[in-house]
Amino acid sequence: MSKGVLLVNLGSPDSTDPKDVKRYLGEFLMDERVIDVPYWARTLLVKGIVLNTRPKKSAEAYQKIWWEEGSPLIVLSERLQAKIDEQTSVPISLAMRYGTPSIKQGMQELHDQGVDEVLLFPLYPQFAMATTETILVLAEKLRKEFFPEMSFTTVPPFYNHSDYIRTLGNSIAESLKDKEYEHILFSYHGVPERHIRKSDVTNSHCKIDGSCCQSASTAHQFCYRHQCYETTRLVAEYLELKQNTFSVSFQSRLGFDPWLKPYTDRTIERFGKQGMKKLAIVTPAFVSDCLETLEEIAMEGEEIFHEVGGEKFTVVPCLNDREDWVKVLSRWIDEWAHQKPVEA
Known part of the structure; x- marks a missing residue:
C-alpha cells in the first residue's frame, strides 16, 4: 500500500x-x-x-x-x-x-x-x-x-484537539499582543438551525435552547453548534480569558429560515451601540482566510462597528500557513x- x-x-x-x-x-x-x-x-x-x-x-x-x-x-x-x-x-x-x-x-x-x-x-x-x-x-x-x-x-473534526487549541490560542495571543481591546468575539460561519437537528444522531438531543450543547451526548460528534462553543471554551481556558470578555456569534446567513444566533453583524452593532470602543474578532471556523474573513468580517464588520461609535476593530488572521x-x-x-x- x-x-x-x-x-x-x-x-x-x-x-x-x-x-x-x-x-x-x-x-x-x-x-x-x-x-x-x-x-x-x-x-x-x-x-x-x-x-x-x-x-x-x-x-x-x-x-x-x-x-x-x-x-x-x-x-x-x-x-x-x-x-x-x-x-x-x-x-x-x-x-x-x-x-x-x-x-x-x-x-x-x-x-x-x-x-x-x-x-x-x-x-x-x-x-x-x-x-x-x-x-x-x-x-x-x-x-x-x-x-x-x-x-x-x-x-x-479537530475542534477540541489540544494541538489545534494551542496553535489557535497562540495565534490569537500573538495577534493581540500590544493591541487594545475590550472583548474578543469568536465568529463562526453560520448554518441553518435545521442543519443542527438533521445532524443529531439521537433525533432528540439538539434543541438549540442554550443548554443542550453543554449536556453530554453522542449528538455532539456531529453537532456544529456544540463544537463551535467547545472550541471557544477551550481557547478561552487556554488563554485564561475572564468571563464576559469573550463571546460567540455566527455570520453569513442566507434566505429567511432561522440560522444559528446570535448573528455576527448584529452583535458587532450591539456592542458599538452599548459603548464598546475596542473589539477584537477571530474566525475559528476557517483555517485559511477567505471572502468571509477578509471582506465580510475585516471590511464590512469594521464598517458596522465604526458607524455605531466603535473605534478600534482588530481582526485575528486565520492559521493560514503559520x-x-x-x-x-x-x-x-x-x-x-x-x-x-x-x-x-
Whole structure:
C-alpha cells in the first residue's frame, strides 16, 4: 500500500469575473448539503433568483480581497500544502470542494503517483453538513466510480484537539499582543438551525435552547453548534480569558429560515451601540482566510462597528500557513503514515 494525503478546502471562483463567480456560486449553492431543500425548490431559488442577482455583487466583493497571485484562499492553501509537503514523508495533494482544483483532480494526482491509501483531510475544525459532510460524500462517490482500488482514512473534526487549541490560542495571543481591546468575539460561519437537528444522531438531543450543547451526548460528534462553543471554551481556558470578555456569534446567513444566533453583524452593532470602543474578532471556523474573513468580517464588520461609535476593530488572521500550524499538521500526517494514532 502506498500512502498519500488529500487536503480539501472550500474553494473559490477562478477569477473575479462575474461569469466565473456565477459558475462557482452555482456549484456551491446547488449542493444539497448547502441548501437542503428539494431539488426543484433549490433549482428555482438558485438558478431562478440567486444566480440572476448575486454574481455581480459577489464579484465586487471578491475584487476587494483578490491578491495579485489569485484567490487568497487558494493561494494560502497552496502555501500550506507546499510547506507540509516539505516536512512529511508522503505525497500531499490539494483539492477544493467547489471550483478548481477539484477533488477528482486531487485524487487523480495521488493515483498517478501510485497512491492507493489516502488520508482524506477536510480543512475544517468543526463538523457541518455543508463543509465536512459534503466533502466526505463526494469523495466517496468519486472513489467508487473512478478509483475503486483506493481506500480512505478520514481525519475527524479537530475542534477540541489540544494541538489545534494551542496553535489557535497562540495565534490569537500573538495577534493581540500590544493591541487594545475590550472583548474578543469568536465568529463562526453560520448554518441553518435545521442543519443542527438533521445532524443529531439521537433525533432528540439538539434543541438549540442554550443548554443542550453543554449536556453530554453522542449528538455532539456531529453537532456544529456544540463544537463551535467547545472550541471557544477551550481557547478561552487556554488563554485564561475572564468571563464576559469573550463571546460567540455566527455570520453569513442566507434566505429567511432561522440560522444559528446570535448573528455576527448584529452583535458587532450591539456592542458599538452599548459603548464598546475596542473589539477584537477571530474566525475559528476557517483555517485559511477567505471572502468571509477578509471582506465580510475585516471590511464590512469594521464598517458596522465604526458607524455605531466603535473605534478600534482588530481582526485575528486565520492559521493560514503559520509555522506552528504546519508542524502540527505535518506531525498528524506522519503519525498516520507510520500507523501512530493521533491523540486528542
